[in-house]
Amino acid sequence: MINSLFLISHSGDIFLEKHWKSVISRSVCDYFLEAKEKAGDPENVAPVLQTPHHYLISIYRGKLFFLSVTQTEVPPLFVIEFLHRVADTFQDYFGDCSEVVIKENTVTVYELLEEMLDNGFPLATESNVLKEMIRPPTILRSVVNTLTGGSNVGGTLPTGQLSNVPWRRAGVKYTNNEAYFDVIEEIDAILDKSGTTVFAEIQGVVEACVKLTGMPDLTLSFMNPRLLDDVSFHPCVRFKRWESERVLSFIPPDGNFRLMSYHVSSQNLVAIPVYVKQNISFLETGSCGRLDITIGPKQTMGKSVENLTVTIPMPKSVLSVNLTATQGTYTFDLTTKVVLWDVGKLNPQKLPNLRGSISIQTGSPKPEENPSINIGLQIQQLAISGLKVSRLDMYGEKYKPFKGVKYVTKAGKFQVRT
Amino acid sequence: METFWPLFFVCLGEIFELKAELNSDKKEKKKEAVKKVIASMTVGKDVSALFPDVVNCMQTDNLELKKLVYLYLMNYAKSQPDMAIMAVNTFVKDCEDPNPLIRALAVRTMGCIRVDKITEYLCEPLRKCLKDEDPYVRKTAAVCVAKLHDINAQLVEDQGFLDTLKDLISDSNPMVVANAVAALSEIAESHPNSNLLDLNPQTINKLLTALNECTEWGQIFILDCLANYTPRDDRESQSICERVTPRLSHANSAVVLSAVKVLMKFMEMLPKDLDYYGTLLKKLAPPLVTLLSAEPELQYVALRNINLIVQRRPEILKHEMKVFFVKYNDPIYVKLEKLDIMIRLASQANIAQVLAELKEYATEVDVDFVRKAVRAIGRCAIKVEQSAERCVSTLLDLIQTKVNYVVQEAIVVIKDIFRKYPNKYESVIATLCENLDSLDEPEARAAMIWIVGEYAERIDNADELLESFLEGFHDESTQVQLQLLTAIVKLFLKKPTETQELVQQVLSLATQDSDNPDLRDRGYIYWRLLSTDPVAAKEVVLAEKPLISEETDLIEPTLLEELICHIGTLASVYHKPPSAFVEGSRGVQHKRLPGSAGSGESVESPDTGSAAGVSDAPPAVIPSQGDLLGDLLNLDLTPPATTGPPPPATSGMQLGAMDLLGGGLDSLLGGDLGGSSAMGAGFGAPPAAPAASFSAPVSGGLDDLFDLGGGVGMPMGAYSPPKTVWLPAMKGKGLEISGTFARRAGVIQMEMTLTNKAMSVMTDFAIQFNRNSFGLAPAGPLQVLTPLSPNQSIEVTLPLNTVGPVMKMDPLNNLQVAVKNNIDVFYFSCQYPISMLFVEDGKMERQVFLATWKDISNDNEAQFQIKDCHLSSDAASNKLQGSNIFTIAKRTVDGQDMLYQSTKLSNGIWVLAELRVQTGNPTFTVCLKCRAPEVSQCVFQSYEAVLKN
Secondary structure, three states: OEEEEEEEEOOOOEEEEEEOOOOOOHHHHHHHHHHHHHHOOHHHOOOEEEOOOOEEEEEEEOOEEEEEEEOOOOOHHHHHHHHHHHHHHHHHHHOOOOHHHHHHOHHHHHHHHHHHEEOOEEOOOOHHHHHHHEOOOOHHHHHHHHHHOOOOEOOOOOHHHOOOOOOOOOOOOOOOOEEEEEEEEEEEEEEOOOOOEEEEEEEEEEEEEEEOOOOOEEEEEEOOHHHOOOEEEOOOEOHHHHHHHOEEEEOOOOEEEEEEEEEEOOOOOOOOOEEEEEEEEEOOOOOEEEEEEEEEEOOOOOOOOEEEEEEEEOOOOEEEEEEEEOOOEEEEEOOOOEEEEEEEOOOOOOOOEEEEEEEEOOOOOOOOOOOOEEEEEEEEOOOOOOOOEEEEEEEOOOOOOEEEEEEEEEEEEEEEOO | OOOOOOOEOOOHHHHHHHHHHHOOOOHHHHHHHHHHHHHHHHOOEOOHHHHHHHHHOOOOOOHHHHHHHHHHHHHHOOOOHHHHHHHHHHHHHHOOOOOHHHHHHHHHHHHHOOOHHHHHHHHHHHHHHHOOOOHHHHHHHHHHHHHHHHHOHHHHHHOOHHHHHHHHHHOOOHHHHHHHHHHHHHHHHHOOOOOOOOOOHHHHHHHHHHHHHOOHHHHHHHHHHHOOOOOOOHHHHHHHHHHHHHHHHEOOHHHHHHHHHHHHHHHOOOOOOOHHHHHHHHHHHHHHHHHOOOOHHHHHHHHHHHHHHHHHOHHHHOOOHHHHOOOOOOOHHHHHHHHHHHHHHOOOOOHHHHHHHHHHHOOOOOHHHHHHHHHHHHHHHHHOHHHHHHHHHHHHHHHHOOOHHHHHHHHHHHHHHHHHOOOOOHHHHHHHHHOHHHOOOHHHHHHHHHHHHHOHHHOOOHHHHHHHHHOOHHHOOHHHHHHHHHHHHHHHHHOOOOOHHHHHHHHHHHHOOOOOHHHHHHHHHHHHHHHHOHHHHHHHHOOOOOOOOOOOOOOOHHHHHHHHHOOOOHHHHHOOOHHHOOOOOOOOOOOOOOOOOOOOOOOOOOOOOHHHHHHOOOOOOOOOHHHHHHHHHOOOOOOOOOOOOOOOOOOHHHHHHHHHHHHHHHHHOOOOHHHHHHHHHHOOOOOOOHHHHHOOOOOOOOHHHHOHHHHHHOOOOOOOOOOEEEEOOOOOOOEEEEEEEEEEOOEEEEEEEEEEOOOOOEOOOEEEEOOEOOOOEEOOOOOOOOOEOOOOEEEEEEEEEOOOOEOOOOOOOEEEEEEEOOOOEEEEEEEOOHHHHEOOOOOOOHHHHHHHHHHOOHHHEEEEEEOOOOOOHHHHHHHHHHOOOEEEEEEEEOOEEEEEEEEEEOOOOEEEEEEEEEOOOOOEEEEEEEOOHHHHHHHHHHHHHHHOO
């Protein structure tokens, strides 16, 4: 199981280590740092490395490497999932997961790590449970604690730890009882030069914010559950009822949580909300090129497309660009060679266009690669797959909660080839 | 000392301050002080001096303070074992605390303190906690057994904790069950043969019940444990599968993958005609696809596993090709894995899509990825026959881009396509040849050379192309050198008339000028093949090659089966069995998939992909460059790094080659001479054509200039040619050898000048001759007593005798020599004047001469002319006598002097001669008669050499 954890900044500085079994010298990280050096870009460091005596499994989150060391055969996914959970917890506790914040809160970090893993076995990883044992630092609480002599650490056994609903603590009380659900869909797509869809799929999640008193038992049903053939549920969802009735039946955790994620595969037709007319060309002789991009609405189901952005990583030999945008603003980053065009809202009457010339370092040959165009967008009040929640019922408690569902569609990895 | 951080010294003032605060009676101040201590500890300051003061804070009812003290204890107990004992009492007391959280915390912390004295005190509280009424305490205690086992395994066994732990598998609380399983699995790993996890249908049932109710992590432990169980029959197998399937919808990808492992394994037992089997197959696809939308690190592990699953059961993901399409911002490690899977899934149905994608990838930025994409196109051509044509044209398109590394990769894969589909796509060779100049990578150069050699008859200027590579032969990598050698031999066999010179050139480069044993061996093998039996050479070198098929890197079926049993583990990421990387004595059991149900056979294959792969012969694999050449020759080339004597060989051909190199080397290195002469049996006639390259320069007109000493000082002495360079420094790694032969006072001598032109000192000289026509052999060791410093020369005289092993050489007076020094062994050949062998008692009696002259048939008579010789007959006679050619009689007819002469070789062969000298005519005529006419040519050469000097 997990033996040790090292936190390493993206520049390669090891700034925190924690051992759950015997201590492993930090020199083991040299193997990792070597691989990191080789990979160049920190995102390209392979997540599983083998050294003569240890296995190194790492993730890269928020410009930090979380590197765990194990000595025995262990499921790497288990370790990677756990590391992400650690990063999530830091994010949850400190509002950020960065070197500065972690260094500021080392004692809490140690308390958390000690509580999350015992002898390399996960102990308490649910945010609800952890917060019962170690309270997150807030300015208000530290003031209150000093005045009353109160403690950061819960004195009682976390109720969730052993019950059949480990994700929920007992005795929750609210004056305003409310349950909100956000259906968020991201379109991952690759379009080819001519605009034909090479590949498209939808990654959807149902995020919930449930603040209900007592032990409510909820049932969420959909208008068209047949759409969902590939789903992953929060442990609270009763799988049997989904299998038989296609409804989500669950006792919710308290607060924010991800109820379900789903995947509408490329087998079904995925609506593509915008089209991109583009032409990026470089002259054979080198030294300059042309760029011309127009974006228009395609299948938007009558909704408006907002927060439209276009990102184009240019070849390294590009020196500068001289473009004109009919709408929004564009920037060109000289070091990363990325053109970023912030379009804003898509106006179907007057299509946004970006055009102009590209200049290339003199003497360098015509770029070999074709830059790809990455689109960002948002459509409010629409789940592009067509998924709709029909109703939410509550059992087990008497009061009437406020209910609400919001839909939003975003571009995920939405890429147009040139 | 083990600490969290490299040590910093804390100033004493700070320590005192903290000490005072720790001993304060205010609870709040105490807690803040402990926090400060912990904070110092975590940034690497040494606060171990505060041990007693911190431990004093342990007895508190404040849980946070207690936890902080425990953190401190765990860090410093090991370095302060004596003081750690102070904490034992509190621990033991805490294990009895009414609050289960405190009991659990105490037992958990005790297990983390790796100090023997503490461990002893742990046993009793642990025993109680394992039977605690509160499940939270029990589950913590279960893990503690694993900790204790890590510290002291014997103690755990002696105390019977293992049995208690096994009992916990039947606990009523699912979390306790899960932790007990996890602890037992970890312990079992260090005890491979202990039957700790004794799985039977009852325990399986308990595990399956717990599976539904425990945390995600617990589910992983239970699923991994279930995967080790072998169901009794297909019905049990199906029922387990049914209960595991819901886990495929879990949000935790590790749970999903562990569930996939259980299902992949137990599926083997299900009859393939069962409806449920089909349902299960369908259910496996969506969760695997979902894994690919997770974080890149998770994707990577998932892809490595999918790679295995696709090989075992391609039908699961055959419609999901598109999810493996590479996205622009995928990390490189994800891109490469996706590409691999795309090829595995490529079929006639989707090949168009795949090719379009691959072509797209070939214009990406990342060079490694582009290369792999180009290779992938080639693999598609080999895998899907119908697509071969399209693949080839795609590759040609890519070659047109002229992007250097794209062109090179394309050529490498086209070579494989040629092998797979012979006589189909050779029309593209012309296009390939256009790019010859841009190839700078060895693999691409070798591939191109292979193509030119293989299709030499279709390429008009094949000889020119190959010759152009030959220019920089020594700068090429071994791969290219070997390929070039083979290609030129192929060319020679196909177009023998025009390429004789080329083949000689390459053989000499390979055998004499190279110090690479592989290359030399192969050169000699070709050489011998060509000289002994060109027909056989043709059959061997131009033999039909077996077709290559399918993919380059399918995992071998038994390994694949084992890896399927390890889905989700490190083994599945490395694609190596655990035995290949798990350390030392750790448990290594080879896992096998269970056999299919219903029939007695263990492997049955109603479906295409799975079991069929097991029973079939492993698919042929494209061999790497080196292997390919080995194949062509069907020879087992001696491994390159052999240092000992070569193993006894069986084929005559190899014997010959070995004699030349191995045998000589052997005796050089002190091996027994007898062995090497025995091996010589296989040595046939020396090769005719390439031998030209062996000939040492024959002495010419320049000789006079150098031969001052010999010419003036000893007019009557035996003729000795001037020294010539035998081993140039370039080929001798800095050792230059020039030399000559002389006969002085009846002793044959080899006179050499050794010059060190290298940067380092040379020592340990030794010399050895190959067998030769007259049995010349060193009469003693090579006397180089002092080390030879750089730029130093040394004259060495080596006396020779003629009692060595005999073998006829061509030319007769050829001598192959091996010289060894501390650096290497060098081989060269030289020719000695046969007059060295003329013995002093070579004067025949007149009667005997007359009788012998008549006796030798006229067929054995040879006549030569020596031009431009301005000597009187007497002077000539004198000169010749100095070299042991004796004049027996002289008569003069019509102004022409006829000298009758005799000479005897060291091996007893007599040569009779009639030398006609006409006064005023510089042209002499020599008529030689000998029972062994082969020597005549050499003897004539000696005549000429002696008379002209």
